[in-house]
Amino acid sequence: MSTATQTVAVGSEQAVHRQGFGDVLSAEWIKLRSVRATWWTLAALVGLGAGLTVVVCWGNADWLASPEADESPGAFLTWGMMIAQITAVVLGVLAVTSEYGTGMVRATFAAVPRRGRVLAAKSLLVASLLFVVGTLTALIGYFGGNYFLDREGIGMALEGDVLRAMYGSGLFMAGLGLLSIAIGTLLRHTAAAITITIGLCFVVSNMVALIPGAIGLFLERVMPGSAGTVIATPVSFNPNLLDAWPSFAIFAAEIAVLMTLAAVALRRRDA
Amino acid sequence: MDSSDIGAGDRMIRAQALTKTFGDKVAVDAIDFTVRPGRVTGFLGPNGAGKSTTMRMILGLDAPTAGSVTVNGHRHQTSPAPLRSVGALLDAHAFHPGRSARDHLRWLAASNGIPATRVGEVLELVGLESVARQRAGRYSLGMGQRLGIAAALIGDPPVVILDEPVNGLDPEGIRWVRALARRLADEGRTVFISSHLMSEMAMMADHLIVIGRGQILADMSTEDFIAAHATSYVRVKSPARTAVAELLTRSGLDVEGVGDALHVQGLDASAIGDLLHHDSLPLHELTLVRSSLEDAFMRLTADSVEYRSKVGAVTAGAAA
Numbered sequence: 268m269s270t271a272t273q274t275v276a277v278g279s280e281q282a283v284h285r286q287g288f289g290d291v292l293s294a295e296w297i298k299l300r301s302v303r304a305t306w307w308t309l310a311a312l313v314g315l316g317a318g319l320t321v322v323v324c325w326g327n328a329d330w331l332a333s334p335e336a337d338e339s340p341g342a343f344l345t346w347g348m349m350i351a352q353i354t355a356v357v358l359g360v361l362a363v364t365s366e367y368g369t370g371m372v373r374a375t376f377a378a379v380p381r382r383g384r385v386l387a388a389k390s391l392l393v394a395s396l397l398f399v400v401g402t403l404t405a406l407i408g409y410f411g412g413n414y415f416l417d418r419e420g421i422g423m424a425l426e427g428d429v430l431r432a433m434y435g436s437g438l439f440m441a442g443l444g445l446l447s448i449a450i451g452t453l454l455r456h457t458a459a460a461i462t463i464t465i466g467l468c469f470v471v472s473n474m475v476a477l478i479p480g481a482i483g484l485f486l487e488r489v490m491p492g493s494a495g496t497v498i499a500t501p502v503s504f505n506p507n508l509l510d511a512w513p514s515f516a517i518f519a520a521e522i523a524v525l526m527t528l529a530a531v532a533l534r535r536r537d538a
Numbered sequence: 539m540d541s542s543d544i545g546a547g548d549r550m551i552r553a554q555a556l557t558k559t560f561g562d563k564v565a566v567d568a569i570d571f572t573v574r575p576g577r578v579t580g581f582l583g584p585n586g587a588g589k590s591t592t593m594r595m596i597l598g599l600d601a602p603t604a605g606s607v608t609v610n611g612h613r614h615q616t617s618p619a620p621l622r623s624v625g626a627l628l629d630a631h632a633f634h635p636g637r638s639a640r641d642h643l644r645w646l647a648a649s650n651g652i653p654a655t656r657v658g659e660v661l662e663l664v665g666l667e668s669v670a671r672q673r674a675g676r677y678s679l680g681m682g683q684r685l686g687i688a689a690a691l692i693g694d695p696p697v698v699i700l701d702e703p704v705n706g707l708d709p710e711g712i713r714w715v716r717a718l719a720r721r722l723a724d725e726g727r728t729v730f731i732s733s734h735l736m737s738e739m740a741m742m743a744d745h746l747i748v749i750g751r752g753q754i755l756a757d758m759s760t761e762d763f764i765a766a767h768a769t770s771y772v773r774v775k776s777p778a779r780t781a782v783a784e785l786l787t788r789s790g791l792d793v794e795g796v797g798d799a800l801h802v803q804g805l806d807a808s809a810i811g812d813l814l815h816h817d818s819l820p821l822h823e824l825t826l827v828r829s830s831l832e833d834a835f836m837r838l839t840a841d842s843v844e845y846r847s848k849v850g851a852v853t854a855g856a857a858a
Contacts, residue, residue: 284651285618294649301641302634365634373599374632374689377624378649380598380615537600 288388291379295388299396304361309400312354312440316404317411319347324412332419340421341502344429347408348401348436348499355397355440356464359447362389364457376538383530390448390526394441401440405433405499428501431511435498442495442518443468449525452533468492476507494518547610547623549575549696549728551596555605558591558752565591567752568605573730575696578723580743580760581732584839588752589732590628593701597626610697621650621693627686627700635675639666639685642674646692660688679706687718697728704738716742736835740764750839767834772807774800774814775823782819789813799823 299305323346331340366372379385409425416422423429446468451460472492475483487493488509497503497514508514551573558566566588573579583589594600596607598614606613610623617623633642643657661667664684669677674685683706690698700719704712719742723729733739739746739760746763748756756763775798776782783800786793791804802810807826814821 283619283622286620286650290649290651294645297641297645297648298634298637301638301645302636304636369634370629370632371634373594373597373628374646375649376599377597377614377626377628378621378646380617380620535601537594 286379286381288384291384291388292391294379295385295392299362299389299392302365304365305358308354308358308361309396312351312358312397312400313404313407315354316345316347316351316401316436317407319350320345320405320408321347321411321415323347325415328415328419328421331416332421338504339502340416341423341429341432342500342504344409344412344416344423345405345432345436345500346412348405348439349496351401351404352440352443352468352496353465355401355443356447356461356468358397359393359444360451360457360460360464362393363448363451364455364460367455368457372538382533382538386448386452386526386530386533390445393444393448397440397444398434398437400437402434402437405436409433423501428511432499432501435500435511435515438515439495439499439518442515442522445522446491446525449522449529452529453525468495476505488514489517489521491518491521494521547612547696549610549726551607551609551697551699551728551730553592553596553605553607556592556595556602556607557604558588558595558600559603564752566595566602569749569752569754571747571754571757573697573728573747574745575728576723576726577744578719578729578731578742579745579747580739581730581747581749582736582739582743582835583732583734583749583755585734587734587749587839589734589749590701592749593626593628593699593730593732596699597624597628599628610695619650619693621646621652621695623693623695624697624699625690625693625695626698627683627690627703629701630679630682630686630706633674633682633685633689636673638671639674639677639688640670642685643688643692646689650693652693656692656694660691663691664688680708680711683707683711683715687715695727698722698730700729700731702732702734704733704735712738736832737830740831748835748838755838763834764831767838768829768831769803769834770826770828771801771803772805772810773823773825773827774802774810774821776800776814776819776821778819781817782814785813785817785819786810801827 324343327343330336331338331343366375375385376382409429413422447460447464450464454460454463468491472490475486475490478486484507487507493505493508494514495518497508498511553569553571555568555570556566557568581589591600595602596609596614612623614620614624639661640657643660644654647654647657661670664687666681666684666688669681677685683703687700687703690700703715707715719729719731731742743760746756746758746760747754774782779798779800783793783795786802791802794801807824811821811824
């Protein structure tokens, strides 16, 4: 093979490209783009996140405008994101576990032996993608849903807490993606990681509210499924939770802890 | 290190006291070996002998329990340009079934800053251009092997590792792998190929490293291995068995009685026939028997099993 011979000779004399984080980032971006699951989950995020918000605002607008309403219209303006969070979990988990399921992870780590770079690149890409798509989805949901609220004279302007909930939705989705990457890295199994992450965020986070007293209240406030959502809603359904940014700080700290565990496990375990 | 030493690695694989244990089980037992450039080195052993574990350690996928292994002058974990240093086929299906061959090779290239044009080159090299845009999950085992080989060569590496590359290939594909391995070695690369098939390795490899139960049983040229292990003898049957045995022994030949036959080493069949004729001894059968390399390999690895269990017993006694 003439090309091969030629390059071997070159390789021994010339400086060869040294692998950097940018290389790993572009490799992971090609991986993410080149499977359909990425596009299906993002399409589902937009469909569920914006679509359900519009439907729920349409269905509740006249009740919210009536005197017997006991919820703020603001609680409904990003309602769909609470369901769409499942897609963020799927995207984050699959970014990692699909490699373990197929054995491709060995090709990945042979190509990028500094494994932390792979985790960092996946995290950066999934979080960025979810932030952008999550924010856009919230905006589409807002414009669609607020149209029906406006008709009843209870529309909310895109400012203050409403505006914060827009990019807050992006932050929540990005955070969930990171949480899912960390759990996927720790468990290395698609079904287990999706089940546990969704169970943690949907089921356990809501069930701890049943625990009475101060402990129950504390747990309710710090569970990732609760702490993460506050920033994504203009007005929270749950009055027990802390304000948006303190809640988000708790959520971010939990992600940091899990991500650290994931990075340590990734370096220590055989691939 | 400056970048000049990336390309100027030693092009070798060097293992020193390389050890891997899984719980109580010793998969690789303090092995030393060096794989050199310019030739095809066969890594031969029965299934479960420690071949794949060793290859995973070379690539930094499994961490050695003790000892070390370097490839092209580096521990792979610290390699500044991993795919330009060593390329490997470890698992025929180490790709995402929903991703095309082209995209699989594109991310590999990108991960090491290899120009995207190289993707087309390796696709052509392995003959997958026409199906490069299909989802790899639809590939046959043989096409998967070809994709794995393309992936191994994407960085044009001086060291190439292929784990059981002929698995699932048709005869044409096997010939192709054999020719490719030869060409890569002739280009001055280090080619390290594992197999559990002795006959396959005898045809492909210049040098053999035989492993059994995690230990190196032989490390020599294929020629020497064949000379040392593939014995041949002449089977002689005669109604005058005792007289024939005496005559042949007296002539300085190595004679072994097996059933009603004699196995004779040291002279070819016609010379033995002449010898018997000279003494007018009756001859019923005179056959040259070659024990195959496969037999030699089986004997060698079977011995290692016995040897291992003795060592195990001694160690257990010492520990108690």
